[in-house]
Structures are given as structure tokens and as C-alpha cells.
Amino acid sequence: MNKYKAMKGLTFRCLLLSFLRPEKPSKFSLLLQTKIPSMKKLFSTKYSDGSVSFALLMLRLTAGGLMIQHGYDKLVKFAVMSKGFPDPFGVGSTASLTMTVFAEFFCAILLLVGLLTRLATVPLIIAMAVAVFYAHKGQVFGEGEHAALFLGAYITLLFAGPGKISMDRLIGK
Secondary structure, eight states, rough: OOOHHHHHHHOOOOOOHHHHTTTOOOOOHHHHTTTTTHHHHHHHOOOOOHHHHHHHHHHHHHHHHHHHHHHHHHHHTTHHTTTEEEEEEEEEEEHHHHHHHIIIIIIIIHHHHTSSSHHHHHHHHHHHHIIIIISSTOOTTOOOOOOOOHHHHHHHHHHSSOOOSSSHHHHOO
């Protein structure tokens, strides 16, 4: 216990000295390297395949899981919403709502389980781009903030892929 208290007092002084004299390796940096491996890992810029796959899983679960609710609401209220739904492509309100429900509900389910992930993100990217730039008039920092966040997540998943923890990975092997 005394060793811990001594390290705790030493840590603050070493942290302060490391900012005042960066040319010399401080006791704090040596402490990070030797005594506290978890702190070293926290400040590390290295990453592993497992951590990237876990991060992609969390992104898929979050972005897919939250989008399913939006699609489900539109699916349940389809008859009511189809008459006044925005038509950005000129194909009719019902067709636009159908494509939006397909993207926000069915493609989000595919994204959630990691099946056909890159293909499923394409309709979601289109739907969120329409939401940001047409429905919310490009107000990324205003009303369209949520749609812009979803758009960024789906573009990330399009380029990064589903990760190792997905159905795509199981099918691919």
C-alpha cells in the first residue's frame, strides 16, 4: 500500500516535470512504460485486428440498431405517410417511401447482423444523403445533425467493411 501512495505522489510531479522539460525522459514517461502497462496501452497509437473488428461491430450495431426504429415507424405508418412523403427523385411519394423503408428497415437489419454489409450501406447512404441535403436542406449542424452522423457511419462501413465479427466473414470462409 505504501508503494502505491508513493507512486501516486510521484506521478503528478513527474507529469508536471514532463511538460516543463520535454527534452529529458521524465520519471512519468518511464513510469508509463514500466509500472502501469494499462496506461501505456491507453496512450498508444498502435491497434490490433481484434480492436478494429470490435470497433466495426459496435459501429454496425449502433448505426443499424438505431436506424431500424426509424424504418419500423415508417413501415407501420406506411398508408398514412405515403400520401405526403417527400419525392426527391420524381418517382412518386409511395415509391420514395418504399425505398426509404427498404433502406432504413431491411438494410439496417442486414447491417446489424453483418450480412452483405457493403451492399446494404449503399441504400442507407442514399437515404441519409437525401435526408441531410433534401429534407433538412443541408443543415448538417442543425436539424440534419442525426442524419449526417448516420451518413458518416455508413460511409465508414462502406469503406472499412463489416470486420471479422460478422456473417460476411463466416460466409467468406
